[in-house]
Amino acid sequence: MTPWTVTNSSELEAAFRSVADGGRIELAPGTYDYTELTGRTFVDGVTITSAVADDRAVFTDRLLLKDVGGVTIAALEVEAAALAPGRNYPRLTVRDSADVTIADVSIAGHIASADEGQDPFSARTKRLDPIAGFGQDIGLTLRNSTDVTLTGLELSDLRMGIGLSDADDISIRNVDIHHVREGINMHDVRGVLIEDNQFRNFTPWSSGSKKNIDHPDMIQFYGANSTFGVHDLTIRNNVFHQDADDLQTQTIFGRRNTGPDPDIALTNFAIIGNTIINGHLHGISIYDVDGVRIIDNVLLPKPDLDDIPSQVNRPAIVTVRSSDIEISGNTLLPFSKLRDMKIDYSTDVTVADDNIILSYTPGDPLFWRTVLEQVEAGTWDHGGADRDDTALDIGPDVRPGDVSDDVSDDGAGGRDAGDGSDQGADDGAGGVSDDGTDHGTGGGSDDPAAVIKAAQDAGWRVKTATPADDILRSGDGPTVLVGGSENDWLSARGQDTIMFGGADGDGFVFDFRNTDNAVRHVVTDLDWDAGDYLRILTPDGGHFVRSPDKLAALVDRGWLSAAAHDDGTGTRLHVTGRPDQQIDLGVAPDLLDWIG
Numbered sequence: 170m171t172p173w174t175v176t177n178s179s180e181l182e183a184a185f186r187s188v189a190d191g192g193r194i195e196l197a198p199g200t201y202d203y204t205e206l207t208g209r210t211f212v213d214g215v216t217i218t219s220a221v222a223d224d225r226a227v228f229t230d231r232l233l234l235k236d237v238g239g240v241t242i243a244a245l246e247v248e249a250a251a252l253a254p255g256r257n258y259p260r261l262t263v264r265d266s267a268d269v270t271i272a273d274v275s276i277a278g279h280i281a282s283a284d285e286g287q288d289p290f291s292a293r294t295k296r297l298d299p300i301a302g303f304g305q306d307i308g309l310t311l312r313n314s315t316d317v318t319l320t321g322l323e324l325s326d327l328r329m330g331i332g333l334s335d336a337d338d339i340s341i342r343n344v345d346i347h348h349v350r351e352g353i354n355m356h357d358v359r360g361v362l363i364e365d366n367q368f369r370n371f372t373p374w375s376s377g378s379k380k381n382i383d384h385p386d387m388i389q390f391y392g393a394n395s396t397f398g399v400h401d402l403t404i405r406n407n408v409f410h411q412d413a414d415d416l417q418t419q420t421i422f423g424r425r426n427t428g429p430d431p432d433i434a435l436t437n438f439a440i441i442g443n444t445i446i447n448g449h450l451h452g453i454s455i456y457d458v459d460g461v462r463i464i465d466n467v468l469l470p471k472p473d474l475d476d477i478p479s480q481v482n483r484p485a486i487v488t489v490r491s492s493d494i495e496i497s498g499n500t501l502l503p504f505s506k507l508r509d510m511k512i513d514y515s516t517d518v519t520v521a522d523d524n525i526i527l528s529y530t531p532g533d534p535l536f537w538r539t540v541l542e543q544v545e546a547g548t549w550d551h552g553g554a555d556r557d558d559t560a561l562d563i564g565p566d567v568r569p570g571d572v573s574d575d576v577s578d579d580g581a582g583g584r585d586a587g588d589g590s591d592q593g594a595d596d597g598a599g600g601v602s603d604d605g606t607d608h609g610t611g612g613g614s615d616d617p618a619a620v621i622k623a624a625q626d627a628g629w630r631v632k633t634a635t636p637a638d639d640i641l642r643s644g645d646g647p648t649v650l651v652g653g654s655e656n657d658w659l660s661a662r663g664q665d666t667i668m669f670g671g672a673d674g675d676g677f678v679f680d681f682r683n684t685d686n687a688v689r690h691v692v693t694d695l696d697w698d699a700g701d702y703l704r705i706l707t708p709d710g711g712h713f714v715r716s717p718d719k720l721a722a723l724v725d726r727g728w729l730s731a732a733a734h735d736d737g738t739g740t741r742l743h744v745t746g747r748p749d750q751q752i753d754l755g756v757a758p759d760l761l762d763w764i765g
Contacts, residue, residue, distance in 0.1 A: 175197065201227065204228065228246070235265055243270070248275075249306055270318040276325075310332040313334075345366070367408045421455075451487065455489075469537060620649070627647075670701060
């Protein structure tokens, strides 16, 4: 069956109305605005996907699926181009539908600029207002739908990642939720599986007033406004991770609250084999649930906390007004001097004797920092998530990889432009000049050993990826980030940084949102063809860049400024209006001198 090919939202809607059962609709490269796909059910299924694998179709507003069945949405991007028109605006919605799969899709919200949003530090700013520097959108919502699979998604720059209501038989697997204010919220659901995902680097908003802040949860369930409650919820083998520089969040939290029916029930929860590294007491806090299994989880404080973190900052296990509870095989610090966990023993609770209670004492084998190091190295074998299973398969993968002894600059070509023309010769892995020309890397020294030695001699810190930790971030001072042989996530903020991605697709992230520092970041081996991409966050918005053409478009629109290196190879970018906030794509001629 010949696939339909469409080039805009109107053509897509028309094709969906006409495509035969078992058919396929392919979206040409380009942007697609508000789109509604409604009123069709397919026995053999229909797939809607990008026509060109490495030049995906991008939805810039909202994609709505309503009253559909047997539909798969795959290999697309949703990247909000403007501020949401309402306070609770989802960028992708599945409503009144069944048998739907959303796979390999990235959803990025719009970060309000200073002109668009309210002052984040004003006492008058409210949580649902557009707030300068923060996400306002909801990534994806499921309403009144059943048998929905979400797999291989990436959600970022949002107020909330995923919202579930009146939904049955939902699977959420291999999803990466990061740089959002809240993760997954749910009520009125049955049969929800949340497995093999990463929740990391949440960015909750706080005005500085205790009354005027987000109340962020990585996963939250509740009974307020419910008609039947939450039942058969499994949260298994996920990694929840806030870094030292991140604000703390609640990790897994929920309760019945008050609703239209005081007898609303929450039943049959399994929270098994998760790793939680956070800075809030509510690590696993379960209220009002009948039937709870909390087994083989690891709960640890963030590494920037004191050796004896305050009670409100160390993740705990809490059960209140719940019954039929089993707690076993977990690893955590004690809740207080008097009890290991906050358990309501007036209910039916079994706490096994195999829970591991950690120590505050350096040198103790169970000192919590020692265990944290083992967890992050993948050598802790007493519960927690299996990092190999939580590796992500989304766009350019973010997957644990072996450390490479040879991080080489292999070069990379250009890629097809959005109009299908072949723009960008195979000149290497460089960026774009002011006219959009694709340049190679080169200049200076691209020998990792020479650069690393020069950096170490100058007092720089060097961080290297391991199979258990492929997410590298700049430190408190100048830092060299060395990726492994597979897919890595290298992130820079506030300090000079040099990045070697290594083989396969890597993500290079630059956060200029909350820094006044003059900084320079260098990507030595950007390789578009291998799936490398850039994530650039500025006070005026955030952008995924997966090709030289997208980078050239950002320059043309005035988001970034660019100029070729002095030797004509590689490109230096800077945030428009901030020439002191720089990104070098390729090795500049002055690299070694600059390091010193």
